[in-house]
Amino acid sequence: MSNTIIELQHVYKKYDDFTALKDINFKLNQGEFYTLLGPSGCGKTTILQTIAGFTDATSGQVLFDGQRINDIPANKRQLNTVFQDYALFPNMNVFENVAFGLTLHKVKKSEIDERVHDALKLVQLEKYANREIAELSGGQKQRIAIARAIINRPKVLLLDEPLSALDAKLRKDMQYELRSLQQSLGITFLFVTHDQEEALAMSDEIFVMNKGQILQQGDPVDIYDEPINHFVADFIGESNIIPGHMIKDYEVSFLGHTFECADAGMRPNEPVEVVIRPEDLVITTPDKGKLQVKVSTQLFRGDYYEILAYDDQDNEWLIHSTNATTDDAIVGLSFGPNDMHVMRYNETEDKFNSRLETYED
Amino acid sequence: MKRSFRAMFYTPYFLWLALFVIAPVGLIFYYSFFNIRHQFTFDNYATFFSSGTYLTMTANSVLYAFLITLISLVISYPMALVISRLRHRDLWILLVILPTWINLLLKAYAFIGLLSHDGLVNQLFGLVGIPAQHMLFTDASFILVASYIQIPFMILPIYNSLTDISDSYIKASHDLGATNWQTLTKVIFPMTMPGVKSGIQIVFIPSLSLFMLSRLIGGNKIITLGTAVEEHFLTTMNWGMGSTIGVVLIIAMVIAMMLTNTQRKRRRQA
Numbered sequence: 285m286s287n288t289i290i291e292l293q294h295v296y297k298k299y300d301d302f303t304a305l306k307d308i309n310f311k312l313n314q315g316e317f318y319t320l321l322g323p324s325g326c327g328k329t330t331i332l333q334t335i336a337g338f339t340d341a342t343s344g345q346v347l348f349d350g351q352r353i354n355d356i357p358a359n360k361r362q363l364n365t366v367f368q369d370y371a372l373f374p375n376m377n378v379f380e381n382v383a384f385g386l387t388l389h390k391v392k393k394s395e396i397d398e399r400v401h402d403a404l405k406l407v408q409l410e411k412y413a414n415r416e417i418a419e420l421s422g423g424q425k426q427r428i429a430i431a432r433a434i435i436n437r438p439k440v441l442l443l444d445e446p447l448s449a450l451d452a453k454l455r456k457d458m459q460y461e462l463r464s465l466q467q468s469l470g471i472t473f474l475f476v477t478h479d480q481e482e483a484l485a486m487s488d489e490i491f492v493m494n495k496g497q498i499l500q501q502g503d504p505v506d507i508y509d510e511p512i513n514h515f516v517a518d519f520i521g522e523s524n525i526i527p528g529h530m531i532k533d534y535e536v537s538f539l540g541h542t543f544e545c546a547d548a549g550m551r552p553n554e555p556v557e558v559v560i561r562p563e564d565l566v567i568t569t570p571d572k573g574k575l576q577v578k579v580s581t582q583l584f585r586g587d588y589y590e591i592l593a594y595d596d597q598d599n600e601w602l603i604h605s606t607n608a609t610t611d612d613a614i615v616g617l618s619f620g621p622n623d624m625h626v627m628r629y630n631e632t633e634d635k636f637n638s639r640l641e642t643y644e645d
Numbered sequence: 646m647k648r649s650f651r652a653m654f655y656t657p658y659f660l661w662l663a664l665f666v667i668a669p670v671g672l673i674f675y676y677s678f679f680n681i682r683h684q685f686t687f688d689n690y691a692t693f694f695s696s697g698t699y700l701t702m703t704a705n706s707v708l709y710a711f712l713i714t715l716i717s718l719v720i721s722y723p724m725a726l727v728i729s730r731l732r733h734r735d736l737w738i739l740l741v742i743l744p745t746w747i748n749l750l751l752k753a754y755a756f757i758g759l760l761s762h763d764g765l766v767n768q769l770f771g772l773v774g775i776p777a778q779h780m781l782f783t784d785a786s787f788i789l790v791a792s793y794i795q796i797p798f799m800i801l802p803i804y805n806s807l808t809d810i811s812d813s814y815i816k817a818s819h820d821l822g823a824t825n826w827q828t829l830t831k832v833i834f835p836m837t838m839p840g841v842k843s844g845i846q847i848v849f850i851p852s853l854s855l856f857m858l859s860r861l862i863g864g865n866k867i868i869t870l871g872t873a874v875e876e877h878f879l880t881t882m883n884w885g886m887g888s889t890i891g892v893v894l895i896i897a898m899v900i901a902m903m904l905t906n907t908q909r910k911r912r913r914q915a
Contacts, residue, residue, distance in 0.1 A: 338816050358820055359819045359820070359824060360822075365817070367817060369811065375835040375836050384821050432817075432821070
């Protein structure tokens with residue numbers, strides 16, 4: 285497709301006795317918001333650095349606009365990075381920092397003034413041009429770092445956990461701002477984070493990574509509702525994961541009961557794992573529930589109660605409920621066929637996707 | 646209780662300051678107002694600022710100190726830059742610091758051995774057919790040896806400020822399109838200015854009053870303010886004049902400190 289801006293083909297990164305990236309393949313389209321999501325050490329920052337040109341891929345191709353850029357140095361690549369620690373030059377003020385990319389290229393003074401002003405306006409800090417970096421708050425530094433990174437009008441902006449140093453409230457505000465900034469600039473953002481909430485809130489497309497591999501790629505709703513395996517289900521949001529057996533299509537059994545479900549395409553009696561999200565569990569009376577559990581602890585989270593309960597086989601159940609219940613009470617849990625998601629063991633992403641296509645829609 | 650406890654920690658420091666910093670400086674000022682017969686007078690200052698000898702001596706001292714500082718800076722900066730990029734940089738910087746553990750006199754005598762008429766350097770020259778050079782007791786050898794001795798003191802602060810620069814600044818600079826040279830001149834060099842400045846202070850100020858080296862390597866042909874102070878206190882016994890030169894040196898040092906310290910304030914006004 286002509287609107288692919290970045291493509292990675294079979295990218296490996298190996299250190300002496302450690303493989304940081306294993307066969308990474310993906311395509312990024314122009315003007316979309318992508319997120320690399322995974323725990324620390326999963327290789328997501330290595331991918332970013334490979335694209336930015338700070339580290340070389342051991343093998344494989346990195347393509348930018350259809351051209352191989354493996355051997356092009358970082359300063360010749362048409363993309364810019366927002367760093368985790370912002371990396372704003374302390375020996376320059378805000379204006380000089382934002383103008384840095386332009387002053388390197390002998391741009392006219394009047395044009396520099398205009399473009400810096402526009403960039404600062406975009407991040408709503410046009411009055412801060414003459415401030416020193418040390419005088420800025422964390423959120424302001426963050427925005428200046430973005431303004432500096434977009435001054436050269438890159439086609440792709442790489443963001444390396446840029447929100448991790450901000451407090452919770454500011455982080456939420458910046459999520460909205462980053463998203464709207466990306467939409468108004470119309471350029472590709474590749475965002476790296478270990479925070480699944482950030483990833484779900486902002487992205488068009490998420491790549492979930494673990495141990496140097498991409499496990500699943502998809503839009504936030506797909507990844508949340510249909511995680512490919514135990515790791516993804518557990519990493520994205522809270523979940524209850526129970527081992528069970530697929531009796532036949534649309535019928536799964538676990539904890540000694542058989543339930544109607546919405547999944548199919550597996551071998552009869554195949555061992556599987558069943559995911560139920562805590563917010564999909566509804567607390568009712570024991571006789572109305574499909575399962576009976578004993579409430580152990582309740583935590584008030586502000587907008588909901590987080591309830592920890594155990595069934596008679598000592599499995600842990602996490603339930604989100606707007607109403608409190610009674611400690612040590614036996615309650616029933618009810619859930620519908622669509623609230624369950626069945627995962628096979630060791631299924632590859634390709635097979636997972638084609639299996640979903642056989643029975644969905 | 647708490648206050649008296651804290652005072653106990655302060656006392657040695659204040660005593661030290663009073664006895665070894667404030668009192669000697671005060672005494673130098675005091676003595677500078679007395680002539681050789683212990684009479685109160687301003688003559689010492691009048692002599693100093695009207696005598697061509699003293700003024701050329703001052704100019705010479707400043708010039709030599711400037712050259713020594715400049716040469717050690719020109720050698721130290723690239724060296725610190727290279728060492729800060731090496732794999733075992735801690736070991737290399739230790740090797741640079743090592744010569745400072747050796748006594749200054751020993752190093753001076755070693756250089757006499759190297760540079761003398763039959764020394765190692767001339768022997769090597771002989772091997773490649775260059776006639777023996779007269780190197781000892783020249784300006785050039787004095788500046789060379791003085792720079793050699795000062796280099797570790799120049800490298801260390803520069804090296805420290807270089808290693809303090811986070812890698813992400815350099816990445817950011819490259820990312821925004823800077824070449825290696827642009828990164829060096831626009832990012833690395835300005836960010837290491839504090840290190841360069843303290844290096845200049847540490848080297849320039851003692852270089853103003855080097856007297857042992859000027860005797861041993863400069864062969865008493867180079868008379869700096871330091872040599873003059875030594876002469877007045879030990880040979881002519883004119884403590885008043887010696888102290889006056891001391892005061893001039895102190896003032897020169899204060900000026901040097903001020904010139905290398907203004908950077909922060911000027912940036913704020915810009």
